[in-house]
Amino acid sequence: MIELCDVSVTIGQCHLNRVSFKVDTGQYAILMGRTGLGKTTLLETICGLRHVASGHILVQGQDVTDYSPGDRSIGYVPQDLALFPTLSVAEHLAFALRIRKCSALETDQRVHEVAEMLGIKHLLQRGVAHLSGGESQRVALGRAVSFRPAVLLLDEPLSALDEATRDEMYQVLRDIKSQTRMTTIHVTHNSDEANALADLRLDIGSSNLVA
């Protein structure tokens, strides 16, 4: 479960004023709104990369407003994916687990479990430089869900994909939802994505955010 209570943020020209909403555990929320209204800023604020001017962010009922990004139990897939160019696919999936000092056996098991779920087992030993858009997207998703976060944030995850790959990714996202029961917030402009995936729709307006 994730809850925002009167969260205000100002980054450059972008102002978010007293944003409040709640997404229950296991729900898949689609966040829509015009370009420039601060959807990406809101996601970055939720995962701790932007400073909150006022208000509170609660994850699983715990106030994480002042927590560092790594302590919030939030997986994040940015729009540009931001894969690590020097790491292989397997190293991406193992990254968060190694930071948490999981055992080699546990890490290996989880890497294979996530790779199986996302259909990227055959890519594990490859670097990320020459992956296709869909493959890169799966790796970024796998990296974000590998450590079993309570909340998953997806910033326009399907915007750069062709139609066929997008249909495949719908199924991948549904699988993640059904297998992990992760609370998810997915930013998009595309109403088809909302129709295909949403349990809950959030519309970001010019001054606030309504469910």
Added chain:
Amino acid sequence: MKPIRRRSDKPFFLVMGGISASFVVLIVLLLAADVLFTSSQDFADALGKPEIRAAFWLTMLTCTVAAIMSVFVATPLGYLLARFEFPGRRIIDVLVDIPIVLPPLVLGLSLLILFHLPIGPTQWKLETWLRDDVGFPVTYRWPAIVLAQFSVACAFAVRTMRVTFDQINPRAEDVARTLGCTRGQAFMLVALPQAWRGIVAAGTIAWARALGEFGPILVFAGATRMRTEVLSTTVFLELSVGELDAAVAVSLIMVLMAIVVLILLRSLRLGLST
């Protein structure tokens, strides 16, 4: 209606190529003149002198130490300047460039003054403290050469590292932090591995700059044969005693060293762009 005219780009290439060639030809002529002036016997004679052999090895040692120190300092400084807005950032940005624009002799003089400036009622001096209490005298000894080289080389290394980190997408470090990294872990595990070519380039540039350093070394370390003589001071010393052949031979050795460094640097840049 005017008839269609066939125009040529030849004048463009002739003018642009002609202007560009003037500089390239100048460099080639300079090198050619040095090569024609000297002979293999001059090289053998120069390398046979124990002073010049000592200067060669001291140059290699001091340039390498200065380059390593430069990279060690430039990597965190370049990262901080590239990634963060903090009070005084613009001032630091300007300060870092000062050794690049400062006349070399002034830099050497400033180093000399810094180490010998009496401070406070006890007339405490940095050089005296280093010599008497630490047991590590600097002025007019080999550490002064390294410090003089480092002062300029590090400024170039910082610029290189700053550009390197500017070109690396900070989003990857942001994502690493959401995955559980502290800022330090994100730097070590995500930013630094991506910056390795920049680190090698910064080290190479710092090494090359250190090789060419002369003014600050002359003022701060002196030019004592077999003690504080590096190849740039060798050229000066040989010239001052009228040994033009030896001076040119040593100059060409330095040119060869610089060419090796430049080829290494160019290959790294090609690697970066592909």
